[in-house]
Amino acid sequence: MSEQGLRLHPIIIVENTIRTAIGLLVLIFVAGVPLDIPILAAIAAVALVVLLVFYYRQWKLTFVRFGETDIVVERKTLFKLKKTIPYSRIASVNLNRGVLNRLSGTSKLMVNINSGHNAVRPEASLTFEQHLADRFRNDMSRHIYRGEMPSFEETEQMVRFTTMDVILHGLFSVSTQQTIIGGFFLLNSIVDQYRITVGEADAGPGGTFISLLLFFIFLVLPAVRHMIYYYGFKVHRQGDTIFLEHGLIRTYKTSFRISRINAIRVKNTLASRLLRRSSIEAEVVGIGSDDGSGTTRPLISLLANDAKTQSLLQELVPEFIYERQAEKQPAGARRVLITEGVIASAILIAVAAYPSLLAYDAFSGTGDGIIGALLPYAIPIVTALVVAAIAYSVSVSLKVREVDTGEELFTFVNGILDREAVIMSYDNVQMVHVVRGPLARHFDVSSAQVFLLSSMGKSMISSGLFPEDRLEKIGNIVMERAAAMKH
């Protein structure tokens, strides 16, 4: 290492050039600039050379120094940068390997600090040869965890998920709303194709194709993305650290300490609930990755049956288990929800009445397929569906929403179609709002909003409607525990 520090691996010149070139191409395509092929090729060649020179210079003048107390990243280009990251502020150091990394034998070291600001992106993303990246990660971990941190390979793997688990997770973890929309477009494309095949309708300009494309966008792509992202999912806990490893094209090795978990979410979609499967997410600060694939809120369990989920909770995060005494929403909440539902439905019907007549006149006898047949009645149908959804959500909300306040942890259970139980520690709550609208005041209930530091920066978790003193208790416990910790 020179006095100035270490240079990153030159593969980042290629990586940055490709990324910017793709961005420019998309921009030219979206802007619809009419250019001849030779001119376009000449511009592309010049742009490529300029980008390569730019990123070469940036690589040449960027240095990293691993000190005793901090990491310093210094860029001596026109836009100078000197970033000092103290080890004491680092929340996690993770490794990512994309296709280019695999081809060049490198790894990307992602350094995240424990901050809500810029939480979804790492504070520094440093590419080195794989053995160097592993060594730096271990060295940094020694500073962060004040001791040797075991590598992924050395530790005993606690839970293994099969490829079938990954496929089931991909298929059934897509939100129910997306599944319904995707399913509708698939059905529409099938009916369209049938009508074209039997000669009932002419092949329109890409009608079937567009429906099929929307089905892919809403349903297939997210499912496939989840399968690729979580392929080979492994999770284990050693000491106070949780290790995650997954990924098919880009591999992810993530680790974080239990103390960094602000909440645990046990989630299920409508489809996964029918299969009696739930997944577990951890709300952890400082594990952002800048590749943009998948969620940055780490899953510590893919969709698994209830018994496995409970056992994983026990093994991985026993700190978030306590004896729950859940409380359903009281009668006041029922009155509020029903009154709100009736008012919302009445307003919706009143607003939709006149446009429904106009739409019927405008679209009668036009279009093919399900969409074509339903278009004249679209507004009344959508209104009826929304009213039915309101009624359903009121009824389900009364059955599902719960609050539970333990001594160290508390839980909100929420959701209509897709449900989640969020288990939070009082000690990680940043702020509590107790909110009462006019109807809630009349029926003597309130809702609470709890603000936490999260993987996405910050997150707000709302409760259902409960007596005010029940929710004020959360704020009071937070205050008591914060005061006790201070003294």
Place this chain on the structure above:
Amino acid sequence: MDMETSEPTGAETDSYRRLNRKCMLSMYITNGITYTILLAAFILLLIFVPALRESTFSIVTILAAAGMVLLLVYFIVGPRIYYDRYRYMITADKVDVRYGIIILRHILVPIERVHQVEVSRGPVNNMLGLANVNITTAGGVATISYLEIDEAEKIVERLTELINSMLRDRE
């Protein structure tokens, strides 16, 4: 809601405190400016978009006009209710704010979680000698609004002192 209130005596209190009455004037001026801009936009739309005056869109125009009337009522009545309901309290352990016009909110912020405190003043508040105190935690920002500048400065000073002493204790 029964709450003990007292006149301002310092930045830290054990009882809820109320805002200065000037907060209503600040809100009336801000609301007046906002309403004038919205009304002008509405009238200009009616003048320059003839379709809005046709029978097809009459229902939209009527609804928009009704919305403007409701907004006017809200802008006139709101400041008084806001002033009557606003209470805040700062103790050694927490910041506690209660406010709201239609929806009532009770905000609790443990001093332990406060990262940053700042005073902000818009042009109207500046003219009236008022300021807001923004209390930033890692999970969001809580604001104590329409404080007299001296009071706001005292609160910031006190909160900064509390945070610093807390950080010193940790070291």
